[in-house]
Amino acid sequence: ALSQDLAGRRIVVTAGGTREPLDPVRFLGNASSGRQGYAVATVAAARGARVTLIAANVELPVPSGADVIRVGDALSLREAVLKAAADADVVVMAAAVADFRPVTAAEHKIKKAAGAPQPVALEANPDILAELVAGRSGQLLVGFAAETGDASGSVLEHGRAKLAAKGCDLLVVNAVGEGRAFGQAENAAVILDAAGGEVDVPFGPKAVLAAAICDAIAARLD
Ligand code: C5P
Numbered sequence: 001a002l003s004q005d006l007a008g009r010r011i012v013v014t015a016g017g018t019r020e021p022l023d024p025v026r027f028l029g030n031a032s033s034g035r036q037g038y039a040v041a042t043v044a045a046a047r048g049a050r051v052t053l054i055a056a057n058v059e060l061p062v063p064s065g066a067d068v069i070r071v072g073d074a075l076s077l078r079e080a081v082l083k084a085a086a087d088a089d090v091v092v093m094a095a096a097v098a099d100f101r102p103v104t105a106a107e108h109k110i111k112k113a114a115g116a117p118q119p120v121a122l123e124a125n126p127d128i129l130a131e132l133v134a135g136r137s138g139q140l141l142v143g144f145a146a147e148t149g150d151a152s153g154s155v156l157e158h159g160r161a162k163l164a165a166k167g168c169d170l171l172v173v174n175a176v177g178e179g180r181a182f183g184q185a186e187n188a189a190v191i192l193d194a195a196g197g198e199v200d201v202p203f204g205p206k207a208v209l210a211a212a213i214c215d216a217i218a219a220r221l222d
Contacts, residue, residue, distance in 0.1 A: 002046055002047060003047060004047060004048035005047055005048070005214075005218040006044055006047040006048045006049035006214060006217070006218055006221075007047075007048030007049075008048065008049075008050065009044075009048070009049045009050065009089045009090060009221060010049070010050045010052070010087060010088045010089050010090070011041075011044045011049040011050070011051050011052070011088065011089065011090045011091075011092065011217075012051075012052045012054065012081065012084045012085055012088045012090070012091045012092070013037050013040050013041045013044070013051060013052070013053050013054070013066075013091075013092045013094060014037060014053075014054045014055075014056070014077060014081055014091075014092070014093050014094055014095035014097075015032075015034040015036070015037020015038050015040075015041065015053060015054070015055050015056070015058055015094050015095055016032055016033070016034035016037065016055050016056035016057050016058035016095055016096070017029055017030040017031065017032030017034075017056055017057055017095065017096040017098075018030075018056045018057070018071075018072070018073050018074040018077055018095065018096070018097050018098045018125075019056070019057055019072055019073055019098075020073050020074065020098045020100070020101035020102060020125075021072075021073060021101075021102065021105040022102050022105060022106065022110065022120065023105060023106040023107075023108065023109050023110045024106075024107075024108070024109055025109055026109075026110070027073075028098060028100070028101070028102065028120075029057070029098070030096045030098065032056075032095070032096035033058070033059075033060070034055060034056070034057075034058030034059075034060055034095075035060065035185065035206050036094050036144075036187060036206050036209065036210070037053070037055075037058075037092070037094030037095060038053070038055075038058065038060050038063055039206040039207050039209070039210035040092055040094060040210045040213055040214065041053045041063045041066045042063035042064075042066070042207070042210065043207065043210040043211050043213075043214050044210075044214055044217075045063055045064065045065035045066050046065070047214055047218070049090075051063070051065060051066040051067070052066070052067050052069065052084045052088070053066040053067065053068045053069070054068075054069045054071060054077060054080045054081055054084065054095070055068055055069070055070050055071070056070075056071050056072065056073075056077050056095050056097075057072065069084070073098070073101065074097050074098050074101060074125040074126070074128070075101075075125070075126075077095060077097060077128065078125075078126055078128045078131070081093075081128055081132070082128075082131065082132075082135075085132055085139060086137075088139055089138075089139060089140065089221060090139060090140045090141075090142065090217055090221070091132055091139050091140075091141055091142065092142040092213070092217075093128065093129045093132075093141070093142065093143050093144060093168075094144050094172075096146070097125065097128060098125055099124065099125060100122040100123065100124055100125060101122065101123060101125055102120050102121065102122060103121040103122065103123050104121075127166075129141065129143050129166055129168060130166060130167070132168075133166060133167040133168055140169050140170070140217060140220055140221060141168040141169050141170075142168060142169065142170040142171075142172065142213065142217065143162075143163070143166050143168040143170070143171045143172070144171070144172045144173075144174070145158070145159055145162045145163075145171055145172070145173045145174070146174050146176040147159055147162075147173055147174070147175065147176065148175065148176055149175070155173060155175045155190075156173065156190060156198075158173075159171055159173030159190065159192055160192060163192050163193075163194060164194075167194075168194075169193065169194055169220065170191060170192065170193050170194075170213075170216055170217070170220075171191075171192045172189050172190075172191050172192075172209075172213060173189055173190045173191075173192060174187055174188065174189045175188065185205065185206065186203055186204055186205055186206065187201075187203070187204075187206050187209050188201060188202055188203035188204070188209075189201050189209055191212060191213060191216050193216070193220075199212060199215075199216060
């Protein structure tokens with residue numbers, strides 16, 4: 001039988017990608033499918049956790065045993081997460097939250113006007129994970145980071161810097177690009193902890209990475 005090492009634990013998982021409205025039918029979005037967050041929710045529930053899944057624009061079957069709250073944009077995701085986090089033991093921020101949103105969403109569909117296209121003014125969304133860290137009351141906080149290596153550092157170096165900057169307990173770092181991670185059924189990642197630990201999870205099904213994430217969570221709860 002599957003270990004019940006998360007029995008009774010209250011775990012909030014965000015999944016999917018936010019859509020920031022431009023008008024009633026258009027948005028700025030991203031390619032997150034929600035698969036990795038759903039996999040974490042599925043595994044956590046199977047290991048006994050009480051799971052609240054906050055889903056942003058996900059078209060996947062609801063994991064058995066999870067309560068689902070559906071949200072659209074970053075501000076509604078923020079509201080749902082902060083509320084659910086208040087009495088949670090763990091928050092897993094797997095959702096791809098838009099960094100920016102249009103300053104205004106047009107009430108009516110924007111017309112294809114003659115002449116030059118108009119620029120879209122953007123403003124920053126709140127960093128929800130940073131807010132959770134700042135306001136935490138004992139929750140274990142897990143962030144995700146999709147990174148590409150570049151001239152300023154490797155995927156892992158960027159991940160370490162992000163973990164330090166965000167102040168969460170665990171950071172799941174995926175290398176992205178070249179058909180990896182977003183929307184795919186398989187994923188590879190490194191799970192970093194604030195004490196310098198790292199667990200390498202080789203390329204494989206998202207359920208396997210989800211199990212490794214749940215192992216890392218279970219090891220840090222008591
Ligand atoms: O800084 P970056 O966007 O790469 O950080 C990713 C992590 O932060 C993810 O866990 C994501 O869910 C979270 N995040 C957030 N609020 C934002 C942007 C990202 O909580 N506005």
